[in-house]
Amino acid sequence: MTQRKTPPTINQVAAAAGVTKSSVSRAFTRPEMLSAETVRKIFVAAEQLGYVPNHTARALSTGRHGNLALIVPDVANPFFPPLIRAAQSEADRFDYCVFLGNSDENPQQEDKLIGRFAGQVEGFVLASSRLGDEQIVAHAARRPVVLINRDVEGIPRVLIDxxxxxxxxxxxxxxxxxxxxxxxxxxxxxxxxxxxxxxxxxxxxxxxxxxxxxxxxxxxxxxxxxxxxxxxxxxxxxxxxxxxxxxxxxxxxxxxxxxxxxxxxxxxxxxxxxxxxxxxxxxxxxxRSVEAGKAALSLLIDILQNQAIRDVRYVLKTNLVIRKTTGPAKG
Amino acid sequence: MTQRKTPPTINQVAAAAGVTKSSVSRAFTRPEMLSAETVRKIFVAAEQLGYVPNHTARALSTGRHGNLALIVPDVANPFFPPLIRAAQSEADRFDYCVFLGNSDENPQQEDKLIGRFAGQVEGFVLASSRLGDEQIVAHAARRPVVLINRDVEGIPRVLIDxxxxxxxxxxxxxxxxxxxxxxxxxxxxxxxxxxxxxxxxxxxxxxxxxxxxxxxxxxxxxxxxxxxxxxxxxxxxxxxxxxxxxxxxxxxxxxxxxxxxxxxxxxxxxxxxxxxxxxxxxxxxxxRSVEAGKAALSLLIDILQNQAIRDVRYVLKTNLVIRKTTGPAKG
DNA sequence: GCTTGACATGCAACCGGTTGCATTAAATAG
DNA sequence: CTATTTAATGCAACCGGTTGCATGTCAAGC
Missing domain, CATH: 3.40.50.2300 (Response regulator)
Incomplete structure (x- = not known):
């Protein structure tokens, strides 16, 4: 058994760079507040120590975790994977991490998952939620929620028509x-x-x-x-x-x-x-599950960034994709 | 726009119950240290305020986030969803939350995701990783890693043979x-x-x-x-x-x-x-992807709980499923 | 040459928990 | 009845960052 060494903290970087931790913090979050020279010194020290800001500590003081949760009834249903993938890559563009939850088509399980995630996500996307309307409304009162294929008044939703x-x-x-x-x-x-x-x-x-x-x-x-x-x-x-x-x-x-x-x-x-x-x-x-996943995610991110809760009802029309199993009627 | 009210903190519960926050903390983590009466008082106060321990704060001081990450090359490839689902439900049994990452078959993306998750997970499951061996070893030196369908000496792995x-x-x-x-x-x-x-x-x-x-x-x-x-x-x-x-x-x-x-x-x-x-x-x-997902997850959890890094190589045998696309050779 | 800002950095409180050690009260021992 | 455990709780430091405000420095303004 190997001992994993604990990662460097902001204090170690500060000491190495000869500044206080406030400056190190600023170098990573608002470098324009510092002189170019100081920023450089800090980055050099950080680089050398392999420092990466601690996500958890940052989340604690800012209240922003940079995490989202996506809950689906069944990952293995072929309808969802493309949706999940699209949501993922949209989240990725904004540097969000996404928790995936599988409710197994079960409302209790879905509720349990939401509870587990609640403390560490900024918002939820619930796809084809099996929860009752009241439960959805209750959760939405606590954290931003965007629904996919579920039409609840007042909750932002993306519907595939x-x-x-x-x-x-x-x-x-x-x-x-x-x-x-x-x-x-x-x-x-x-x-x-x-x-x-x-x-x-x-x-x-x-x-x-x-x-x-x-x-x-x-x-x-x-x-x-x-x-x-x-x-x-x-x-x-x-x-x-x-x-x-x-x-x-x-x-x-x-x-x-x-x-x-x-x-x-x-x-x-x-x-x-x-x-x-x-x-x-x-x-x-x-x-259009891909668009739905992408739209729901960007809607959620938009809500988070603007601190606004809007009543959006985004409907995606579908169309016929003609391939080879249809042709002129016989006779 | 509605104002979401901030959730109650440990201090508020402490005040309501007439104790200090240490006791509240203990009531939730090691209730046997407290008198039954005190625990009851605290639970009543907590219940009334709707208090839930803050996951992030807890993670910061204990270093245990209760999160895992599962990274796959492509969620939409039908090989993975059943695996993901099995991994999920195994994680669920142990109250872990799982981050899902989609590397898009791209080693750089995979590395980036690992970095993003690193600060807030206790361990990784990398399924069909596209990273080089050295990179995998480097990551494994920092956090527990279990591989699926990747055979790297010294790293616990589940292989579908x-x-x-x-x-x-x-x-x-x-x-x-x-x-x-x-x-x-x-x-x-x-x-x-x-x-x-x-x-x-x-x-x-x-x-x-x-x-x-x-x-x-x-x-x-x-x-x-x-x-x-x-x-x-x-x-x-x-x-x-x-x-x-x-x-x-x-x-x-x-x-x-x-x-x-x-x-x-x-x-x-x-x-x-x-x-x-x-x-x-x-x-x-x-x-056998379902077994692989389940096995990898429980292996990881086992490693986390026993603080031991073991060199496990778990092989799942496969067999032929004969249907209708094979028959006697022509002529 | 002294005042006034603007800019760069430091100080210290805070985010919400956990935990080792100290303290106090009650229980047991002598 | 006093000395010694033991059990229950409090105190305060700590986890690793962020941030409002104070401080200090140097240049421009009068």
């Missing part, structure tokens, strides 16, 4: 001559599912298309496979799925059944989490 | 009658890539198969597509790819080229990040 993209998808299919569609649903309690289903129905009515809806509680590859037979049984020529994973499962099953896509049947996904990585590459609705 | 699974893959292909293989590589600095390439070569030699190696710096769907032509040009009948994404890109390109899998050409992935969600479903090597 999948309705616009879904409407485009319906219009796209109509233009290709499809007359009958199926919407393959997602989780019962999902706000997105409700929003998407509604958008399909509304657009279809406007364009005079027929729509059937198939429920499918678990949005995943396997359930997409299983639901495919009943999708075909509706007699529709195109399907819009709740998400990409479901759509991907349908593609696999359709291939097994010898139904070729898009010539025999068209498929549209939602969330664009797979990129072009399906075969054929999937026509889908963009998700 | 894909060699065993890759060897099984080669044997599997040999048994199916394949005589000539290609290994499609991954990132230059990747330890896993070196290990996999070596395992393919060794097993092939033992079984009398011919192997060619194609380098491919960026492991991703698109680069898998691009490399496919040169893979076919080698005249091999089967490919083992550095990872599933590369393999998936190859599948898409092979389908476009009219080469059917597995009857015309066999493909094996690595890391099993896609499950059965490719078409055809991919034969691949299991990844």
């Amino acid at each position: 999948s309705g616009t993209g879904v409407a485009e998808a319906v219009a796209h299919l109509a233009a290709l001559g499809h007359k009958k569609l199926v919407y393959v649903g997602g989780p019962h309690g999902s706000w997105s599912n409700k929003q998407r289903r509604g958008a399909v129905r509304r657009s279809a009515r406007e364009l005079g298309l027929e729509v059937s809806v198939i429920s499918n509680e678990f949005a995943a590859f396997e359930s997409g496979r299983k639901i495919t037979a009943s999708v075909l049984a509706t007699g529709a020529t195109a399907a819009i799925a709740f998400d990409d994973l479901t759509a991907q499962g349908m593609l696999a099953e359709l291939a097994d059944l010898g139904v070729s896509v898009p010539s025999d049947f068209a498929v549209v996904g939602c969330d664009d989490v797979l990129g072009a990585a399906t075969y054929p590459s999937l026509t889908t609705v963009s998700n | 894909s060699g065993t699974g890759v060897a099984e893959a080669v044997a599997h292909l040999a048994a199916l009658g394949h005589k000539k293989l290609v290994y499609v590589g991954g990132p230059h600095g990747s330890w896993s890539n070196k290990q996999r390439r070596g395992a393919v070569r060794r097993s092939a030699r033992e079984l009398g198969l011919e192997v060619s190696v194609i380098s491919n710096e960026f492991a991703a769907f698109e680069s898998g597509r691009k490399i496919t032509a040169s893979v076919l040009a080698t005249g091999a009948t089967a490919a083992i790819a550095f990872d599933d994404l590369t393999a998936q890109g190859m599948l898409a390109e092979l389908a476009d080229l009219g080469v059917s899998v597995p009857s015309d050409f066999a493909v094996v992935g690595c890391d099993d990040v896609l499950g059965a969600a490719t078409y055809p479903s991919l034969t691949t090597v299991s990844n």
Whole structure:
């Protein structure tokens, strides 16, 4: 076992440079207050000792930790990693460190995490929070909070509106001559599912298309496979799925059944989490999770820097990404 | 703009309870030193004021922040989210908070992040670090470090040995009658890539198969597509790819080229990040990233709690998961 | 030549806890 | 009943910085 040596403190640098610690502190925070010569001396001494200001001590006296927390329901859900990454790199630009919390879709866990982080972060980004509105409001009263995909009055929030993209998808299919569609649903309690289903129905009515809806509680590859037979049984020529994973499962099953896509049947996904990585590459609705992560972070940083709590409601429209699973209706 | 009120301090609680702050401090850290009555009084006062010990102040005087950092090359690479999640929940069990860092596959960025975190974490987990050995050793001299998929003497590490699974893959292909293989590589600095390439070569030699190696710096769907032509040009009948994404890109390109899998050409992935969600479903090597994340975290916590730096080398064996992209060699 | 600033630096309090040692009161021993 | 532990609490220094105010120096202004 090796003994790790304790890092140099501001006092040691001060002694080495022949000044007091106030000057060392200033050299690092407001060098314009000091003579160029003094600053130089201090930097030389600091460099030589390998001094780095102690983050914790600084946070204690200034009250600014330079930390943020990002809490998501499930890191492993492919919707989140790109969002996390975008948030990270935005935080990075402003020299903030970010704590990541995984609530496991559990409100208690989410609350616990917020409590753990609270003492050492300047603000929170809660993505798809599972907390009740009152709890969110309570936390926001203590520290700045920005929400993603959660619409609470008075709390700054970034919302991804999948309705616009879904409407485009319906219009796209109509233009290709499809007359009958199926919407393959997602989780019962999902706000997105409700929003998407509604958008399909509304657009279809406007364009005079027929729509059937198939429920499918678990949005995943396997359930997409299983639901495919009943999708075909509706007699529709195109399907819009709740998400990409479901759509991907349908593609696999359709291939097994010898139904070729898009010539025999068209498929549209939602969330664009797979990129072009399906075969054929999937026509889908963009998700904008990257922008959402970035926007939420910069909103939070803006609030922190201006000490202002603003009621922002930032809506990101989505659009259709046309790839290769949609084409002219058969016949 | 609302004014957030500053949280109560230890002094306010002390005043309210009619004791000094030492006692309040002890009530929260070593209550057995105080009389039951005093502890009760203090808790009542604390409860009433909504007092929570200030994490930062505590960290400053004790030197223990209760924070850890986990740095990965790319959060959005599907290999990492499950690992991150497992690490998180392990940290959670011990009340540690975890900072997540994304190095963007860039050693400079990785170094910068480590520096940013250094002041406020007790230790690091570096997953698939892109740093040089010397840099890793230097950081480890300052703070406890545990590595994942990086083999540096003297630094505790958790290694996913894909060699065993890759060897099984080669044997599997040999048994199916394949005589000539290609290994499609991954990132230059990747330890896993070196290990996999070596395992393919060794097993092939033992079984009398011919192997060619194609380098491919960026492991991703698109680069898998691009490399496919040169893979076919080698005249091999089967490919083992550095990872599933590369393999998936190859599948898409092979389908476009009219080469059917597995009857015309066999493909094996690595890391099993896609499950059965490719078409055809991919034969691949299991990844064990969940165990790796969990093991690394508990190793780190163990080191922190016992103040001991041990030279641990924890190896996780992998195996082949046979699905539908491998079959008998043609002709 | 003396006053008045402006500028550079030092002094000391403060951020909110923790902790070794001193103090006091109560309990046990002799 | 006094001497000695022992248990409970207070005192004050310390963790490593930041910052308002005081001090000192030197140059410009009159």
